[in-house]
Amino acid sequence: MLENIGGTELLVVLLVIFIFFGPKKLPEIGKSLGKGMGEFRKAMRGIQTDIENATKFDDVNKK
Numbered sequence: 001m002l003e004n005i006g007g008t009e010l011l012v013v014l015l016v017i018f019i020f021f022g023p024k025k026l027p028e029i030g031k032s033l034g035k036g037m038g039e040f041r042k043a044m045r046g047i048q049t050d051i052e053n054a055t056k057f058d059d060v061n062k063k
Contacts, residue, residue, distance in 0.1 A: 021029060 017029070018026065
């Protein structure tokens with residue numbers, strides 16, 4: 001999804017965010033974004049673990 005975003009596009013997006021929210025809100029936005037991404041990664045790891053456990057369980061039952 002994000003593979004197609006180049007440096008110029010990222011710079012434009014950051015500039016728009018800076019203009020829209022202002023410099024005082026950026027640390028708060030960054031902190032919230034970081035927490036959100038951390039929660040997303042944690043959930044993805046949980047889903048991946050569940051899938052791995054389910055496939056291991058299926059492999060044991062097939063034998």
